[in-house]
Amino acid sequence: MSKRVSFQHSRRPSLSRVRGAVVAAGLGTSMVLGAGAAFAAATAGSPGVASLxxxxxxxxxxQQAAVQGKAAKAAKVAEVAKEKAAKKAAVKKAAGWETPVSRYQLSASFGNDGSRWAHKHSGQDFAVPIGTEVKAAHRGTVVKAGPNGGGDGPAYGNAVVIKHANGTYSQYAHLxxxxxxxxxxxxxxxxIALSGNTGNSSGPHLHFEIRHTADYGSAVNPVSFLHKEGVSV
Structure with missing residues (x-):
């Protein structure tokens, strides 16, 4: 009798501990699962959380739309500014002056003495190969074009004279x-032409003048004139 009682008492604490552990583990699992379920339920079912x-x-x-909108607006402003700058540059070029040839070496200058000229040299020579493109230094109207200097004499060979709105004339010779x-x-x-070696010329070049009239004898220093117009020569 006493042995059976002893045996029963000896097993109860062990079972109790096992049951306690199982209950504790279950409770912990329930708490974790319950918290997750509660969060999920709150997210799905609570108007406040869903609204938040x-x-x-x-x-x-x-916020993203606002950032993209600002970027698009800035790009549009930059594009408009670029277009305005391009138009301004085009207008400035049209209103300005430029050299009559793009690539050259300067040779005889205005006012030089020499046996080739009856008087001092009346223009600026640009040494270039025969066939170099000659451009109008400024917009205007052609008033002379042809051999014999376009009427200024055989020394110029084939020549062109252009009248400009500011009252000046440009001449291009030896074409x-x-x-x-x-x-x-x-x-x-x-x-307007191709450069050559016609007329009184010692070698291929373009003779360029700036004049007060269309005729020989009214020339001014063309390099100084172009410098005043902002053109580097």
Whole structure:
């Protein structure tokens, strides 16, 4: 009798401990699962939480849209500014002056003495190969074009004279080919001829003058003139 009682007492604490552990483990699992379930239930079922999440997402989308809108607006402003700058540059070029040839070496200058000229040299020579494109230094109207200096004498060979709106004239001489005619309106930088070695010339070059009139004898220093117009020579 006493042995059976002893045996029963000896097993109860062990079972109790096992049951306690199982209950504790179950309780912990229930708490974890319950918390997750509660959060999920609150997210799905609670209007407050759902509204908070929706509002947050909407705010994020709105913020991104605002950033993209600002970027697009800035790009548009930059594009408009670029177009205005291009138009301004085009207008400035049309209103300005430029050298009559693009690549050259300066040779005889204005006012030089020499046996080739009856008087001092009346223009600036640009040494270039025969066939180099000669451009109008400024927009204007062709008033002379042809051999015999276009009427200024055989020393100039084939020549062109252009009248400009500011009351000045530009002359281009010793040409191999003339591509404009009297009365034609030309733009700044437009091809008007090809350089050559015609007339009283010691080698291929373009003779360039700036004049007060269309005729020989009214020339001024063309390099100084171009410098005043902002053209580097």
């Amino acid at each position: 999440i929706n509002n947050s997402a909407a705010a994020s989308v709105a 191999a080919q003339i591509d404009v005619r009297i009365g034609e309106t030309v733009k700044t930088g437009q091809k």
